[in-house]
Amino acid sequence: xxxxxxxxxxxxxxxxxxxLLNKSQEEELxxxxxxxxxxxxxxxxxxxxxxVAEVLDVHNEQERRDAVQNSDLVISMLPARYHIExxxxxxxxxxxxxxxSYVSDEMQSLHNKVEAKGLVFMNEIGVDPGIDHMSAMQVIxxxxxxxxxxxxxxxxxxxxxxPESDDNLWNYKFTWNPRNVVLAGQGGxxxxxxxxxxxxxxxxxxxxxxxxLEIEGYGRFEAYANRNSxxxxxxxxxxxxxxxxxxxxxxxxxxxxxxxxxxxGMTDDSYIIPNSEELSYRQFVxxxxxYSPTDSVELKLRHNLKIDQDDLMWDKLLELDIFNKDKKIxxxxxxxxxxxxxxxxxxxxxxxxxxxxxxxxxxFGYELDGVxxxxxxxxxVKGEDQTYTAMAKTVGLPVAIAALKILNKEIxxxxxxxxxxxxxxxxxxxxxxxxxxxxxxxxxxxxGYNPDNIAG
Numbered sequence: 001x002x003x004x005x006x007x008x009x010x011x012x013x014x015x016x017x018x019x020l021l022n023k024s025q026e027e028e029l030x031x032x033x034x035x036x037x038x039x040x041x042x043x044x045x046x047x048x049x050x051x052v053a054e055v056l057d058v059h060n061e062q063e064r065r066d067a068v069q070n071s072d073l074v075i076s077m078l079p080a081r082y083h084i085e086x087x088x089x090x091x092x093x094x095x096x097x098x099x100x101s102y103v104s105d106e107m108q109s110l111h112n113k114v115e116a117k118g119l120v121f122m123n124e125i126g127v128d129p130g131i132d133h134m135s136a137m138q139v140i141x142x143x144x145x146x147x148x149x150x151x152x153x154x155x156x157x158x159x160x161x162x163p164e165s166d167d168n169l170w171n172y173k174f175t176w177n178p179r180n181v182v183l184a185g186q187g188g189x190x191x192x193x194x195x196x197x198x199x200x201x202x203x204x205x206x207x208x209x210x211x212x213l214e215i216e217g218y219g220r221f222e223a224y225a226n227r228n229s230x231x232x233x234x235x236x237x238x239x240x241x242x243x244x245x246x247x248x249x250x251x252x253x254x255x256x257x258x259x260x261x262x263x264x265g266m267t268d269d270s271y272i273i274p275n276s277e278e279l280s281y282r283q284f285v286x287x288x289x290x291y292s293p294t295d296s297v298e299l300k301l302r303h304n305l306k307i308d309q310d311d312l313m314w315d316k317l318l319e320l321d322i323f324n325k326d327k328k329i330x331x332x333x334x335x336x337x338x339x340x341x342x343x344x345x346x347x348x349x350x351x352x353x354x355x356x357x358x359x360x361x362x363x364f365g366y367e368l369d370g371v372x373x374x375x376x377x378x379x380x381v382k383g384e385d386q387t388y389t390a391m392a393k394t395v396g397l398p399v400a401i402a403a404l405k406i407l408n409k410e411i412x413x414x415x416x417x418x419x420x421x422x423x424x425x426x427x428x429x430x431x432x433x434x435x436x437x438x439x440x441x442x443x444x445x446x447x448g449y450n451p452d453n454i455a456g
Contacts, residue, residue, distance in 0.1 A: 001030040002407055005067055007056060007086060008077030009035035009044045012100070012126075012176070014388055016075070016396030017044045017051070020404070024050035027404060034067055058082050069093045075403055076101075083107060087121060094119065098403045100126030100395050108416055115415040122411070124418045125402045127358060127394035128157035131379070131432070133235075133418055134398075134425035135439055136362055139375060140236060141422065143366045151242050151372065152365030152448065153232075156213060156223040158249025159391050162355035162382045163218070169316045171251035173348045175356040175383075175391045182267055182341045184248065190225035192245040195448065201225050207259040211247065213361050215378050216440075221359065223247035224255050235420065243448070249359050257316045260305050261340060264288040269337035276334035282325040284339050298323055320347055356383040358390040360439075365446045372446030377439045397435055401428050 004020060006013065013033075020031055031048075034056025035041040041053035058064055058078060068074055068089040073096040076086045080101035087107055090097040096119055103123045114121050124130055132155055140150060159175035174181060190201040201209050210222040229246040233239050261267050265288050273279070273287070282297055289300040301307070307314050321327065322343055329339045350356060360379040365372065383389035402419065405411045411424055419425050432438070 001028050001050070002073075003030050003032065003071045004403060004407075005032045005034065005071035005074045006044075006077060007034050007058060007064075007067070007074065009033055009037065009040035009053075010077060011387075011389065012392050012395045013044060013077045014396065015393045016077070016400045018388075019397055019400040021046075021048050021051060023404060024048070027408075029404075029407075032067065032071065058085065061085075065089050065093075068095055071095055073098065073403055073407055075099070075399060077399075080104065090121070091117065091119065096120045096122075096403075096406050098122045098125060098399055098406065100124070100130060100399050102129055103416060103418065111416040118414045120406045120411060120414055121416045122402050122406065122419065122424075123416065125398045125428075126396075127391070127398070128360070130398050130419065131394055131429075131437065132157055132360060132362075133420050134429050135360070135377065135379070137236065137420045137422075137425055138429060139362065139364050139377060139441075140238075143364065143368075143375075146368060148366040148368040148373075150238055150364070150366050151446065152244075152363060152374075153236070153238060153241060154243065154245045154247075154363040156211075156221075156247045156249045156359075156361045158221070158223070158359045160249070160251065160357045160359060161350075162357040162390075165350075165354040165356075168347060169312065169319050170254055170257065170348070172254055173350050173354065173356070174345065175350070175358075175389060178341050178345055178348075179337075182337045182344070183269055185224070185227065186267070186269070188227055190227055190229070192225060192229035193241070194243050194245060196242045204262060207255040207262060210255050211245075212252070213249065215359065215361065215380065218359070218380060220252050221249050221361075222252045222255055223249050223361075235418065243365065249361065253312070257313050260307075260313065260317065263305065264301075266336050266340045269335045272333045272335055273339065276329050276339060277332045279329045279339070280325050281321065281327045281329070281343055282323045284329055284343075285322050288336075320344065350386045350389070352386050354386055356389045356391055357381065358394045362439075365448060367446075372448075374444045374446045376442045376444065379437065379439045381437055393435065394437060397432060397437070398428055401431050 031051040033041045033044050034054045036057050038055045045051040045053040056067055074090055076083050076099045083099050084106045091113055161173040185203050185206045192199050206224055210224050213221045224247055226246045229244050286297045289304055329342055331338055331342055358381045362377040364375040381390045381394055
């Protein structure tokens with residue numbers, strides 16, 4: 001049997017483990033699922049004869065090294081900051097590794113040593129990053145193969161709630177780490193290029209500069225800019241491209257309402273609120289509003305944000321129950337962002353039978369034989385329930401498929417990799433189609449930058 005060590009048994013690992021267990025007999029695989037919570041690990045192992053659940057604390061060096069050394073391939077589903085210690089162990093013991101996370105500077109620094117040992121360290125092989133890379137490079141390579149020149153590349157992805165489970169005014173529920181949602185866009189201005197001009201959007205303006213998207217059968221969406229689109233010029237070999245823009249998809253109206261929290265300062269994660277555990281939701285909101293001996297918290301907030309009482313945005317805020325005087329934040333030494341996350345999780349957590357939805361949308365503008373053309377490509381994937389989500393499916397399946405292809409020596413290029421080479425993306429995308437993960441393309445004349453599609 002070939003041993004695969006999976007470190008991390010969180011929500012994104014369900015479809016990953018299911019795929020590998022379904023293949024375990026014919027592919028002679030044995031899974032060790034390690035997590036700091038034995039219950040999480042056991043839930044994924046599900047008593048399967050080709051899997052074992054173990055307590056594994058990534059911070060316990062000996063425990064971690066022993067587990068890595070006894071495997072043929074390691075899949076790290078840990079938070080990104082913990083991958084590097086696992087990677088160093090894999091390098092020392094000569095073990096292949098797969099993660100869904102972005103390549104960090106520390107991970108990239110291992111490239112030459114990983115390559116010299118003939119190892120594959122596959123990163124960015126989830127959904128975004130992952131399926132976005134593979135689906136984009138497939139079309140970009142096709143355009144280049146036909147003699148076309150790339151003029152524009154725009155790419156948008158969103159984890160959303162499926163229409164049949166959409167029962168709140170925000171048209172949103174958490175489908176991945178809520179903390180990442182609350183902190184989205186922070187840490188620097190969004191950087192991109194449009195029609196040859198560099199553009200920057202500072203955080204305090206990010207959610208008022210959105211672009212509209214239409215997907216047949218699913219209606220209208222909006223997208224706000226990701227932090228740094230410019231790095232993809234070198235990753236995709238698009239150094240001369242005129243427009244390069246990447247963003248996050250939400251339903252129309254979400255960003256305007258979310259901007260209320262940004263402007264108040266509730267998404268700040270840089271300081272601790274004294275006695276935060278004792279604050280009611282209402283008292284937390286009042287922290288960010290001016291003092292008044294007569295005005296209510298509700299009135300102060302409406303005046304501060306210039307929201308009319310009959311505005312839908314006001315109804316969205318009321319729906320979150322943020323003015324409740326009895327509910328407590330209940331978190332000791334919480335930052336504003338952590339307190340806000342606690343409030344939102346009351347309302348935006350998927351129910352047992354809720355379905356989530358992943359939406360991805362690419363725009364490719366190019367010139368071929370003197371004619372400017374455009375390809376719009378989109379993917380929509382729905383989850384099954386709270387456990388087997390679209391997020392888990394689109395993150396876990398590419399990870400699992402890549403891991404098996406590395407073990408089977410179908411992916412052999414050594415080094416710290418992203419899935420941007422044909423050797424990687426062609427077979428993985430083909431197999432993903434059998435799981436309903438595919439793209440629909442529409443061909444049009446080149447539309448270029450359309451200011452009518454920009455809000456704010």
